[in-house]
Amino acid sequence: MSKIVMKFGGTSVATTEKIAKIAHRISREKEKGHDIVVVVSAMGKTTDDLANLAFELSEAPNKREMDMLLSTGEQATMALLSIKLQAIGVDSVSLTGWQVGLQTDAVHRNAKVVKIDATKILNLLAEKKIVIVAGFQGVSDSGEITTLGRGGSDTTAVAIAASIAADICDIYTDVEGVFTSDPRFVTNARKLAQLEYDEMLELANLGAGVLHPRAVEFAKNYKIPLRVRSSYNDEEGTILKEEVDMENNLVVRGVAFESDIVRLTIEYEVPFNGSLASIFTTLAANHINVDIIVQSIVDGVKPAVSFSIKKESLAEAITVLESNKQMLGFTFADFEVGLAKVSIVGSGMVSNPGVAAQMFDRLRKENIPVKMVSTSEIKVSVVVPQNDMIQAANALHDEFGLALV
């Protein structure tokens, strides 16, 4: 008998039919004798629909009230799921964020979990009830409803798993697990049986979806085994843990990619004078996310810095930079659109210095020009022309033997 947390995302609870299916799935797990806590998201596009109503009323809706509004989505799902479980004879009880004692800080729309008082959950589990918890929401010190921001329900699931010392936290979703790459674009992509937390973190940050980075980080910190699996079948999915078993230990474990990248280049008329930091501080203050930054100072050449941003931030980035030109002391040089980022991820890279070289070599053979490079201990990202993105991803997937089990 284990303590398990089962988390179901919005797609998995989008209709009453789907909620009914999930109820039966939970019932089957219960029959195995497990103690079960379920965490649910809002049904389908409910959160977006509610947010749209708010934006019809205000360009910048008050964040406290947005939390009040959005937190209703998960509350409705958990009640419906509990109604179905009881209809099929499974004893259950649903709890909101404040009822479950999920304490957060007071940062509305992006609150951080401070602590969870597990007493209530543990008492209900002892009564052999299934406990259903609303994902994404908590309560602040002063009794205000808060929400955890994007991917918040994953974070709720992991935080609750940590608080009750669960044996595993299962994240049920509409994919079968974490793949070596996106199977819609990379022909030979296959599901990974295991993956390390840090690798998942890199993949998640690189846009490989599936799991929110905050949830992965939480699981890593509390050493909660996290499993990503399908809501629609009983396949094992992908288990995230601290260190994967030897047989799974490939050097590169995943290829991620992201389109619609823009590179901006800034030149300095005078030698570099410390304004580099100011540029990025200014961009950050305007909520423009900068990804890769490359700087090179060559004698006789004007100092310059290149950095990448998402396409949708371009107009605002240019406005911000132009209006702060004087203060920042640069001449705006150039931007290039139509770019994409392709990354390889794997914790084995740390001890394999040749990985980046092998990557560049393969891209050269494929005649794909590399515009920018960024490396970390467990990943290498390159910026390439967007038209070459899929070819690059497939080539690298092949190059590092990811299609082989």
Add this chain to the structure above:
Amino acid sequence: MSKIVMKFGGTSVATTEKIAKIAHRISREKEKGHDIVVVVSAMGKTTDDLANLAFELSEAPNKREMDMLLSTGEQATMALLSIKLQAIGVDSVSLTGWQVGLQTDAVHRNAKVVKIDATKILNLLAEKKIVIVAGFQGVSDSGEITTLGRGGSDTTAVAIAASIAADICDIYTDVEGVFTSDPRFVTNARKLAQLEYDEMLELANLGAGVLHPRAVEFAKNYKIPLRVRSSYNDEEGTILKEEVDMENNLVVRGVAFESDIVRLTIEYEVPFNGSLASIFTTLAANHINVDIIVQSIVDGVKPAVSFSIKKESLAEAITVLESNKQMLGFTFADFEVGLAKVSIVGSGMVSNPGVAAQMFDRLRKENIPVKMVSTSEIKVSVVVPQNDMIQAANALHDEFGLALV
């Protein structure tokens, strides 16, 4: 400067456009210098939609979970209204039932208000904020979310008005006030400027809609002046109070009617032996609402009792009666469908014994047969053929001079 409670029903907040309109209306009241608490219902048909989802999952959804589900409707409305108020520069804050400290008993789906701790509301009013409270919901001693049942938002408004000693509780709705009769069917029906709580109670119980009887009773007990008025214009509406002013003091103040009534008649083979109570206990245990009951025992005639129920309960009533025939000791005699109930209401009746006679006389002149009669101190109800209902209502409206101001 007054303390006022403004309550808006589901129709008044059905869309974001309507919420925006209401925000402007509240803002205008605020500019007059009032302290304002707003109570809102769920948007349009939200409550029904949520309930339908639950019934897709279960024939008899768990009541605790239904409260969890349905209470999200009001929470969403109040957040949206607060977002709009802040967008137009009016400081506001929304509060759920548990946040506002609206304590109820633990009877899910039909909870009664136990007490309200007004401290939080009064503090927020002192900060010159508009306080928006979710109608229809509260919290039990053990921290469970409860709902107050049909008309619950009206009850919330009145209860809050009582707790903060408000000067008036305004119920905004899609009609302009309480009418002498339903203007859709009674040509000369007109809006009443004033009405007594008890009269409103009778009218509400007779299906004249507008206000829920519980809310009226609450207002009566706490002597809160209650005003029913339109969300769409600035007309004065109808004020409910303990005693109306002399000039408004008509003997009969309203004509109510209700279609789809069925009369059942039961005969006893043996003289009445106490099973009368058993019949109605049995019906009540099966949630069949019995309205008018008429019994007559005439020498030489078999004892019989007639009672009226709603058409939709007929099939179940017959099943219940047939299956308990032996135990109840009767022979089922007869039922008559296609009936309607027409009632006259007015507190002046108590001191005017001729009112019922005048009513019967007029109906006789109109050739409308009276099938059943029921009287109370301030109303007389008759059951007539459904085809004659509108004619009867118009005739009585005319007979008691209700068209004259």
